[in-house]
Amino acid sequence: MRKNVKKALVIIGIVVVAFFIVSGMFFFTVDQTKQAVVLRFGKITRVIKDAGLYTKTPFLDRVIYIEKRINNYDIQPEEVITSDQKRLRIDNYALWRIDDPKLFVEKVKTIEGAQMRMDDIVYSYLRDILAKHTLSDIISDKRTAYLQQVTLLTRKALKGFGIYTIDVKIKRADLPQTNENAVYQRMKSDRQKVAAMYRAQGEQQAAQIKAEADKKAQIILATAQKQASEYKGEGDAKALEIYANAYNQDPEFYGFWRTLESYKVALATGTTIILSTTSDYLRLLDKGVQSDSKFSK
Structure with a gap:
């Protein structure tokens, strides 16, 4: 009896293992975060973008899983030269996704291959765009528009590789240590010139305001003195009139x-x-x- 039970358990185990082996040979699943490309003899036969359970031909079909989510590629920092001959060390990154799995597998095959393409293309456009502008423009709010240009150019260049570039951003832009102090001193000198100009303009405006105030004060004082003289003259005339009347009434x-x-x-x-x-x-x-x-x- 015990021998029969053991034999049955062995048979069940063999069946289960055989089932998983056979199912792995004939079926495959696609996760919600993935896409699948089925190849037969190195050629793409199917592209699967929806999650689920799918069949394949054993020994003939090979399944490559492609990431469906957004990828973040942290590009190596590189130096660029601005239009005013300043060196900047740019640390940037790119957000992208696989838009066409078939093109992606045919052209770059892997994520690493795609990142190698992006490294060259992004830096090339970043260098060309930033080289047209000054350091002060690049570190200002105008940088957003420059990066938008880089994003659009990169998107167009990578479209043929099945890649869609979502955005290109700069994490930080540093001056090389060799000329950092010189640039800071130059910026400090420029700010001091601007401050001196504002002070001179303020002093000029203050002088104009004081001159206007002095002029108005002189006009007011002259007007008051004129009115005082008129009032005094009227008072003197009235007094003389009173004196004359008094004299005429009784001279003695x-x-x-x-x-x-x-x-x-x-x-x-x-x-x-x-x-x-x-x-x-x-x-x-x-x-x-x-x-x-x-x-x-």
Whole structure:
């Protein structure tokens, strides 16, 4: 009984192994992330882009699996010379995918073969495009437009290899160590010139603003002085008119009042005046003294 069970288990094992061997010879699967190219005697007979289970002819057909997802190729850093004769070490990469599996297998066969093609083509276009522009343009926002040109040219060149170039980007752009300090000093000098120009323009504008302000202040002051003179003249004229009216009403009293007013100014505290006793100017004081003498008697 035990011998029969062991024999049955051996037979089942042989059948299972035979099934997997036979199924591997007659069937193959394509993953969702892959494409498949079936070759017979080195020639492509089928291209399979959809995932699933497929059949093949044993011993005759060979299946090559091709990546369907986006590939990232990190290209080796290379030096380029800008239009202003500056050397830049460009570290860039390219995003691409296999667009035509049949062309891809026929022309480059493997991912490594495709990357060798891309290495030469991308660097060639990158060098040619960047060589037309200055260092300051390349490190500015204009770089995006330059890389778009490189992407379009690379896409067109690699189309015949079944490759679609999605994008070409620069990770970093460094100056070679030998001329890095010289370029930095040049950039610093240029910025200092620009700063000096802005300062000069600012000082010029400040001088113009000050001149305009001084001019307006002089105009305002002259206008005020003119108005003050007019008001003073009107006041003097009014005073003269009042004096004239007062004189016409009582000339003797007017003379008396004006003389007393002059005494307030001429005989102020600490003032000494030497005049003759017969001076007409002292007539009121002399009368006052005589009056005091009479009262004292």
